[in-house]
Amino acid sequence: MKVVKFGGSSLADGAQFEKVINIITSDEQRRVVVPSAPGKRFKGDIKVTDLLIAFADKTIAGADLSEIKKQIIERYTAILDYFEITDAPFVKTLTETLDQLARVHYPTFDYLYAAFTGHGEYLNAQLLTTVLNHLGYPAEFVRPDEIGIVVDGTPRAAIINPFCYPQMNNYKVSADKITVVPGFCAFDHDGAMVTFSRGGSDITGAILARGLQADLYENFTDVSAIYTVNPTIVPSPVEIQTMSFREMRELSYAGFSVFHDEAILPVIETNVKINVKNTNDPTAPGTMIVPTSAVDTQTITPITGIATDARFAAIYIHRYLLNKEVGFTLKVLQILAKHGVSYEHMPSGIDDMTIIFDKSLVTQAQIDQVCSEIEQTVHPNEISLIPEFALMMVVGEGMHSNPNTPTIILSALSQAEIGVSMINMGASEISLMLGIDTHKIDEATQIVYEQFFA
Incomplete structure (x- = not known):
């Protein structure tokens, strides 16, 4: 069984959704899917997460919310229009959810921002489930807490509670339906929505890969591999075919933006391999991130x-x-x-x-x-x-x-x-x-x- 995560650029619009669905359905081992919120569709565009931050700012300021809610709703409904879905209950759910977000009293501003931004992924997971079912691919939306994810930490920097993994091991992934779990967001012990640090859909995918004992964690993004260096500094750099968990940790911390540095931690203990791949070129092998024991240090170059x-x-x-x-x-x-x-x-x-x-x-x-x-x-x-x-x-x-x-x-x-x-x-x-x-x-x-x- 594979856990598959898709980044925001992979789900930015209807055309990208179609690519994602083709990837999911091309391999029956891809049973658990973790979507990010819709990202930028073109240069200068705004990510849905950033729209939700603006929505939160305006709510706090008591400003008019009609225009910002309209922009958010249009980002999701444009994807429904692409697939010619006209009668989905999701549209009503979307509008009601945004209205409810603005009405709730939150304990702190951090909880408010976590709830607003976390709904980018939460709603997109519901939307992806809707589209999959419409196209004839049975799918079910599952909240993170329903699958056993329990977190500690702070509202905008949640940390997985390691005691939840045994409970996740007991969760039975459906053999007949694609399980869609929103990335980035989670729920604390009081049932309030919290989030991992920004880019935390990678973390959700890694937690699920470990907790559900996946054979592979596939992380789809907008590049065909992880490069040896930032391509904006060195044009057309060498692609990394295989790297170790600890190499990825070191590089992610120091500026590699392809993969969240915290996302390596959940899979290290169980040695679940990670394959970083390109949504726009899914047949490319990508980069494998593996335990150190799987790397032949005698034959590789000194520098990864x-x-x-x-x-x-x-x-x-x-x-x-x-x-x-x-x-x-x-x-x-x-x-x-x-x-x-x-x-x-x-x-x-x-x-x-x-x-x-x-x-x-x-x-x-x-x-x-x-x-x-x-x-x-x-x-x-x-x-x-x-x-x-x-x-x-x-x-x-x-x-x-x-x-x-x-x-x-x-x-x-x-x-x-x-x-x-x-x-x-x-x-x-x-x-x-x-x-x-x-x-x-x-x-x-x-x-x-x-x-x-x-």
Whole structure:
């Protein structure tokens, strides 16, 4: 049995829906389908999720909702029109659901936004079920909680409760109907709709693949494979045929947007393989993501992929004899925790420390508070904010058997007069993290790519 997830671009309009249905029905093993909300149909278009965010904003502001509701309804009904479905109860359900969303009293704004945005997938799963049945393919819509998914965490960053997997194992997937489960959204212990982090349909698919003990998790998107590097930086890069779970985790975290980094976690324990494929070219083999044991590290290239991201910033702290003061780092970490700032990396020396954090997750006020309190608490000789900090992650299971790989990378960057402000290599020896000037990051990426793939 296969669990199959389709991204927003795969379900953007009626023509894309038709491709998806052809893919689902071409393989009888594709029994569980996880749809995202409709994405962009063309450049400059708006994703349905973003329309729902605008709907939520207007609801909070007490603004007129008629136009935004009209836009949302038209996105779904246009797909019904494509299949010439004129009498579907879904239209009434859609209108009533949007009206109800605007009337409900939510405990917090986070719950409100979770309910509004989660309905993009929730409604699209109902729509896909409607179209499948109309075309003669028996299908049933199943809520995530009905299949056994239970979550903890916060309203907009839900976390799967591991104790729900045994219950999911007992769920019997219909042999006669296609089971359609909405991605991204879930329900908490009080029955309120919550969501995983943005892009969380990947997570739903992975949870189902593990919980239902699928043979394969197919993740359909708009590219024929995962590339070794961002195609906007290096034209026509090499496609990755096979990669390990931990390679995908490292690369997703550092900027690979094809697959959600959290979606690897549910399948690791049970070793369910993932196949990333293209909705517009379904016969292409795509990229297989597999356990490390299934990767032959002796025959692969040293590098599997290169990911970069400039979403980081850093706080630099200098204080003489920092390394001899017991509890210094603890004090800094307590300040970060107090103000809700999580750090990504903390390279240090005998007299200095650099705290690298994701600036997209914090406000300027939080940063200012953290810097001020660090200065008052640990009295550094110097403290400064580095507002732009780019990271390059070079990843490959083959690095372990090719110990000269870091030397090749650093030598090439040195010859190009590109400085490296931070170097970090984990004990696993499958990833090398480099801090690069944001203005040089693309050039650095091209240089490293050419060393291994040109």
